[in-house]
Every structure is written in C-alpha cells, then in structure tokens.
Amino acid sequence: METPDFTGMPNLEYLNLSGCASLKEVHHSLGCSRKLISLKLYRCINLERFPCLNVESLEKLCLNRCSSLEKFPEILGRLMPKLDISVGGSEIRSDWPTVLDLSYLDKLVAFPSSIGMLKSLVKLYLSGCSKFESLSEGIGDLENLEELDASYTQISQPPSSIIRLNKLKSLNGGLPEDIGCLSSLKELHLQGNNFEHLPLSIDQLGSLRYLDLSKCRRLKKFLGVNVAEGLRSLENLNLSSCNLKDGGLPEDIGYLSSLKELHLQGNNFEHLPLSIAQLGALQTLHL
Template sequence: MFQKLIRLDLSYCESLERFPYVNGESLKYLNLKYCSSLEKFPEFLGIIKSELKIMMSHSGIRELPSSFFDLQPHLTELHLSFMKNLVSLASSICKSKGLVRIDVSNCSKLESLPEEIGDLENLEKLNASHTLISRPPSSIVRLNKLKFLTFAKRVDGVYFFFPQVDEGLRSLEYLDLSYCNIIDGGLPEDIGSLSSLNELKLGGNHFEHLPQSIAQLGALQTLDLFHCVRLTQLPEFPQQLNAIAADWSNDLICNSLFQNISSLQHDICTSNSLSLRVFTTVGYNIPRWFHHREVGTSIFVKLPKNWYVSENFLGFSVYFSGQFIDGIAHLFCYHGRPVTCIAQKLALSIHSECRYLPVIYCFLVPLTGLLDKLKANGKTPNDYGCIKLTFSDEVEQCGLRLLYKHHDSVTRILQTGITVL
C-alpha cells in the first residue's frame, strides 16, 4: 500500500500503537514525532528511490531495525531526539551513505554510537548532546564532511574521552563538549589539527590544563571555557581568536588572558593611531582583577613611582562595556599639576559579533607609538605619573590595570599608592 506516497505525517498521534507496512518507493518525508505510544518502527517494503527524511523525535520507538538501513541508501536525515526508549543504534545505519544529518540529542538511555560511523562519508551534522555517550568511536574522525558536532551535556556523568584526531574531521567548524566531565587527558593532544574549527565550546569541564596544540587552530575565532573552575591558565591563543569566555573571577585567568593578548599584538603601530586587537567576552561587570574600575566614559589613574620597568612592562590592560566608537590614551608628566601631556588615538579592531549577551571587551594599550613621542620630549616613561583613557559616549564602564611580564617582581610597586582621580 501507499506505493506512490511522497509525504506521510502522523506527528502528535499519541494513541497510535501499530503501523502497517509501507510500500513507499516514492516516499520523501516520514514524520512520527510525538507518537509516544508507537514502540515499533513501521516495516518498509522495497527500496525508497528518493531522498528521505525521517522525523521521530519524542516517539516511543525502542529500536530501528537493521533491515531497514540495509535497503535505504537514499536516507539523508534522521531525527531521533528525545526518544527516551532508544538504547542503541544498529550498526547497519552506517550503510546509509547518503546521510547528511543525524540528531540523537536527549536520548537519555543512548550509551554509544556504531563503531562504523566513520563510514558515513557525507555526514555534515551530528547532534549527540545530552546522551550517555562517553567515548565516541575512533572512526568518527573519518567524517571529513562533518561541520557540526556536539556531545554537550547538562550534568556530570562518566568521564568523557575524545579520540585522537589523526588529521581527520577536516571540515569540522563547530565542536561542543560542554559539561562532558572532561579531565586532563580527555581531549586529544592533536586537537590543533582541526584546521577548519571556528568555534570550540569546552565550558563546565574539570581539566586543569589544555592541549598546547590549541594554539594551532588557525580558523578558531570563539573559545568557550566558562565554568572550568580547575583551569588556572589559558592556553596560548590561535592568531584568529577574537571571542573568549572564561572564569573572570579568577585573577590567574585574567592575567593569562592579557599575557596572551600581549604575545599576539604585532605590527600594531600606525602613523596616526594604535591599531589594537579587541577580544570579546561574556560578563556584566569589570573583573576585580582590575585595580581601577570606573562607571562612565573615562578613567584617570595616578601611577606609582618607577612604574615603568624596562623589559617587564607590557602595557595597560583595559576592559570596557558598551559600544566603542573611538578613544584616546593620554600620559601626563605630573608634578603636582600636569606639565606635559602626550596623547595617542586608539583604533580598535572588533571583528566578533558575540551571540552571547551581555558582552564586555578587552584590549591592551602598549607603550609602542608613545615611546617616540616620549623621546622627542626628552622624557622617560617614569617621568609621566598619570594615565587617562577617554572613550566615546557609548561606553558604560571601564577598567584599567598595569600589566607586567613577571608580576611577582613588581608586586611592591603595585601596592604603593596607585589611586583613581
């Protein structure tokens, strides 16, 4: 029956318990969503000749028969989310080489994926979030057309281990392993070979260190390390990174953020302004790591005596919230009153459109570009006792801190009389 049927939608038939066989050679779309009483997958006769999408989210089906996948090479999408009775996927699913998308998210009893999943050579999206899967098959790295992959969870379960990449997953752009209970060793050391990765979400895990190869993720623009409470130092940043989320209440994390920014800023001086990289992050308030915080569009800080330590001073760490349009950094030679002042326009490069709100921005103002003006005035940096940053009216609050390569060696200096005027 139904030999010429193209579309069959039985969604929300909550009382449906049995289903006749389908001789649907022309079928392109089957929807059994919310058929919560249906426990057995319908029997198909013959080979479906068209591309087929199957939607079974929230259904009561317990398993997908192996025989179905043996005969359906044109299956392109399989949506199985919230199937609370689904315990496993038949290995024969991997014979459906036309599959482009698989969604098994929120299948709360699903513990594993088929070992042969790497055979799905056309798969582009795999959503396995909020399942019991803790060890993806090693063959998953052979999915070289895969662009989207998530195993994110809500609560800690067993430890999660991602296999060695082995230069696979060459098209992967998005990887979400949030709250997977990953500890040190749970991430592959060669994760840096994911050459197309644009966004990496690792929030809520328990590692203390991250693979050094993260710095080699040449396409990475967004890195989420939020709620990684055991992490005390950020990894070296890839060159293209412009958005990061982390625990900014941790002073060590804040310090390593700006150490990273300092190492990334090269060739920043232009003839009229400093061209500075801006990083976007998530937050409401300026972190406490900043000794100086002000509500409004400017901040004026009196510097301690001998604040500039050659080969150690990296610049002025700056945070702000709101929208930046333009800004100027001023250094004042100050002996009871301003004697001389040098100013430098700031040209900030903000490339990220952060999808998470609210956002705050951070950048580093080095002395590069100011030093020539200092020398022209016959002055040294320590002759200047104040710094003022002025922003456009759209800035709501800002913070500033002096950044040193070796912070401990200048602790005494930092504790002597820096005040906000």
C-alpha cells in the first residue's frame, strides 16, 4: 500500500510501479532521488498521495489511469530540458513537457504552487476533474501556456496571476475581472457558468475570435454600451439558452464587423437591435 523509504537509494534512476493496484502512497523520500530518470505509475488506480517529485534528471513521468490521485505532487529541483509526461487518459510524449493532461482525474483537488516551475508547458487540461477547486497563483508563472481547459471543475474564478499569461490563446472555464490583459486570447469558452455580468475589460480582447456563453442562464446582459466595438475580430458568438430578454443584446452589436456565426436560440427577447443589419460578414444566424 506504500512504497519503501528511498533515502538509502541515492543513485536510483528507474522506478516502475505500473499496475500496483494496491498502492496508495509514494513515500516522501522519493523527493531526494535527484538522479531519477524515469518514474512509471501507470494504472496505480488506488494511488491517493504522491507528496513530492524531484525533476532535476527526470525525463519520463507516467501517471496514466491514476484515477484516485487527490493532489499533483510538489515539484522539487530545476527542470531539465527533456521530459516526457504521460498523464490523464492517454499517453503524451514530447521532447519538452509541453502538455499536461489530467482530464477526468475525478478525485484531484488542487495543484501545488510549484506547478509554475513547468515553464515549457503549452497546454494544460483539467477537464472533468469534478472536485478540483482552485488553481494556485503559481499558474501565472507558466509563461508559455497557450491553452487552459478547466471545464467541468469546481473552479469559479481563476487566480489573479492568470493575467500574466500573455501567450494564452484558449481559456475554458472561469473568468477574471481583468481578462482584458490576456491580449493574445483567441478562444474563450464560458458555457454553463453562473455569472450575471461580463467584465468591462472584455472589450480589450482585440484578438478574440470565438466566444461561447451558451447556457449561462443568469447572464442578464451581453456587454454594455460601446463595448462591442472592441471585439471587432470576433467571428463566432454563442449566446444560446442564456434566458436573455429585450435589452440583453447591445444596441451596438453591429460593431462586431467580423462576426460570421451568431447563436441566439433559446432566449426570451422579442426584438433584435436594429444595428444587427450592419453585420455584413454574418453567414449564419440561429434563432
């Protein structure tokens, strides 16, 4: 149920515990294994605790099918330039740790602050981690992150440090007040959230192409006055099933000059703003 104490194994390089179905905890002394090259915990389905991990020499980490894991391990040491990460539902291998997929680890609750040490991460997937409650402030140190998917988690709002992710192009789940600082954002997936208003800074997302607000049933109004003008690059807008009434759409919606697809089905308004006639690029309108 627990690994041995690794303190007396300073030269340990390869550790394969794959298929140890009864294993519940990795001993904290593994953090002292500075020469560890490969760690495989594939299908350790009852693994709950994995206190820390030294990544100074690590080239391969496999946590596939660790469906009982409650917390990602604390990261120790300086990350070397080559690391293959294999987690989540399928194997992921790369010359750099560019992808971390923890999707559907439904007992995972949180990340350590040291997650920010994975500087080369480009994609982080947490979709389906139904008990995951919050991202640590360390997320803001992932300077190369381009995609963050936290859909179907307990995260209601990402930490303030997220605005430092100036390469972020796709965000799924959670909405910071100063989201306008994410100037590279091209896709914003917010479907099924419970907020009533969008931050005013959203009009600063000049690169945004895709915005999904479907099933945000508490949303009272999409954008304020003179906000639509800042979203001139928006091509696809989904406001379906938001329970919007007359006045819920901005009168200046015609400023969305790049809009090609507009989903408005499942709402309760009786009239559309007159400026909708100015959407010259519009190809598809769902009512």
